[in-house]
Amino acid sequence: MEPLELDRPKEECGIFGVFAPKTEVAKLTFFGLFALQHRGQESAGIAVSDGSTLRFHKGMGLVSQVFTEQMLSELQGDLAVGHTRYSTTGVSEIKNAQPIVCQSIVGGVAVAHNGNLINTAELRTKLAAEGVVFTSSNDSEIIAHLLSRHLALGVDEAVRLTMEQIKGAYSVAVLLPDKVVAFRDPLGVRPLAVGRVRDGWMVASETCAFAPVGGKVDRELCPGEMVVLDATGMRFRQVVPSGAEKMCLFEFIYFARPDSRMYGTTIYSARERMGQQLAIEHPVEADIVVPVPDSGIPAALGYSRHSGIPFKEGMTKSRYIHRTFIQPDQKMREMGVRMKLAPLEDHIRGRRIVLVDDSIVRATTTKQLVRLLFEAGAAEVHVRITAPPITNPCFYGIDMAGKGELAAAQMSIEEICKSVGATSLGYLSIEGAVHAVGREESAFCLACFNGNYPLPVPEDISKHAFETPPDVGAMAAIQTRD
Numbered sequence: 001m002e003p004l005e006l007d008r009p010k011e012e013c014g015i016f017g018v019f020a021p022k023t024e025v026a027k028l029t030f031f032g033l034f035a036l037q038h039r040g041q042e043s044a045g046i047a048v049s050d051g052s053t054l055r056f057h058k059g060m061g062l063v064s065q066v067f068t069e070q071m072l073s074e075l076q077g078d079l080a081v082g083h084t085r086y087s088t089t090g091v092s093e094i095k096n097a098q099p100i101v102c103q104s105i106v107g108g109v110a111v112a113h114n115g116n117l118i119n120t121a122e123l124r125t126k127l128a129a130e131g132v133v134f135t136s137s138n139d140s141e142i143i144a145h146l147l148s149r150h151l152a153l154g155v156d157e158a159v160r161l162t163m164e165q166i167k168g169a170y171s172v173a174v175l176l177p178d179k180v181v182a183f184r185d186p187l188g189v190r191p192l193a194v195g196r197v198r199d200g201w202m203v204a205s206e207t208c209a210f211a212p213v214g215g216k217v218d219r220e221l222c223p224g225e226m227v228v229l230d231a232t233g234m235r236f237r238q239v240v241p242s243g244a245e246k247m248c249l250f251e252f253i254y255f256a257r258p259d260s261r262m263y264g265t266t267i268y269s270a271r272e273r274m275g276q277q278l279a280i281e282h283p284v285e286a287d288i289v290v291p292v293p294d295s296g297i298p299a300a301l302g303y304s305r306h307s308g309i310p311f312k313e314g315m316t317k318s319r320y321i322h323r324t325f326i327q328p329d330q331k332m333r334e335m336g337v338r339m340k341l342a343p344l345e346d347h348i349r350g351r352r353i354v355l356v357d358d359s360i361v362r363a364t365t366t367k368q369l370v371r372l373l374f375e376a377g378a379a380e381v382h383v384r385i386t387a388p389p390i391t392n393p394c395f396y397g398i399d400m401a402g403k404g405e406l407a408a409a410q411m412s413i414e415e416i417c418k419s420v421g422a423t424s425l426g427y428l429s430i431e432g433a434v435h436a437v438g439r440e441e442s443a444f445c446l447a448c449f450n451g452n453y454p455l456p457v458p459e460d461i462s463k464h465a466f467e468t469p470p471d472v473g474a475m476a477a478i479q480t481r482d
């Protein structure tokens with residue numbers, strides 16, 4: 001739960017897996033998840049196996065709030081998977097925290113999933129009719145049940161049969177008694193990378209999870225590919241042929257951590273190039289370029305470098321506001337961004353400002369930011385945005401509001417500019433954003449920008465329809481399974 005949220009799209013999960021005997025794998029997973037905290041702040045969980053027993057703990061809150069040193073020391077084993085989750089409103093409950101744990105013919109199975117399945121309703125109905133009892137309301141449990149029932153045929157076949165049935169965006173890490181298995185959907189919408197650590201191997205949503213635990217990046221998993229980490233080493237297999245790559249462009253614009261690598265580039269460099277491109281597409285005469293911290297910083301530097309307009313910090317961010325669970329009262333809430341961002345008046349007063357931000361969803365935050373700068377004495381505020389206008393909702397694992405709430409779906413750019421009170425407003429083009437990453441346009445999912453969904457989405461299914469009401473009570477904090 002994050003009490004004060006800026007108007008941003010929200011990633012739904014970060015996943016981590018490790019096979020590393022002779023290592024404290026629970027602690028290693030904790031720090032891996034810690035590095036992936038930006039991908040989800042509502043719940044966290046770790047499951048470990050020592051070869052015969054699967055132990056897990058999960059809870060609501062940030063990784064550092066869910067785990068204590070004592071808990072981690074009780075999670076003894078040689079291999080582990082972990083998960084950190086952001087959920088859509090109303091379903092932020094312990095029963096939906098991951099990894100999802102269930103029994104199989106080979107023993108306990110724990111599944112950590114990032115993404116959204118688009119055939120959840122169909123699969124859930126089918127499995128329920130076959131006697132499966134669901135203990136959560138999320139689509140990840142479907143993956144856990146499908147895998148478990150096929151494991152008698154071996155891991156490779158179980159993954160193949162599961163991937164044949166599930167449709168959508170998914171990166172998955174699975175803990176089995178003696179191996180960690182990870183796989184990525186055939187379009188590679190959500191990221192997944194493989195790394196090495198002393199005495200073992202790892203998988204993670206982002207490469208930024210490897211360095212803090214002393215690991216190194218091996219490579220990104222290909223769309224439709226699986227990797228098995230076990231005592232024999234690291235084994236890759238192309239499970240489902242991938243005709244196309246459709247990586248989420250928003251990972252580059254906003255979600256991923258700047259030090260992560262995707263598509264062969266660091267996110268930071270891609271964002272700098274987006275800023276340069278923004279300066280080419282939307283030049284303006286101004287005195288300083290100001291980022292919205294922290295995500296706007298690399299793009300603001302890029303804009304500044306190309307335009308020659310000096311980079312200057314114009315506001316500071318409260319680093320710890322997200323760590324409080326104390327809810328602000330209504331009056332405080334109305335102050336919105338002021339709880340998170342404080343203007344540096346001496347930098348702002350009398351200046352013409354280029355304000356660089358990553359995205360506009362409902363435009364509520366942009367409006368508050370512009371007002372903040374004018375109240376601090378700005379002469380002009382020219383808003384520049386590195387995400388192209390968001391005109392469509394996401395069905396592939398990102399919570400970014402329905403079409404009716406998206407500013408760019410309801411208003412022209414001129415109207416948005418007027419409604420947020422900016423002096424001018426410029427969005428980076430789709431071509432410009434893609435060019436900045438350095439891959440061809442066909443390599444990206446761009447659905448929220450152009451409405452071309454790479455996977456079919458039934459028209460009558462809203463993003464929230466994938467979340468069905470909970471069935472069973474909350475899970476015990478620690479359970480042991482043989």
Ligand code: SF4
Pocket residue numbers: 189247248249250251393394395396397398445446447448449
């Ligand atoms: S619709 Fe947008 S946010 Fe969703 S996966 Fe595609 S590019 Fe990413």
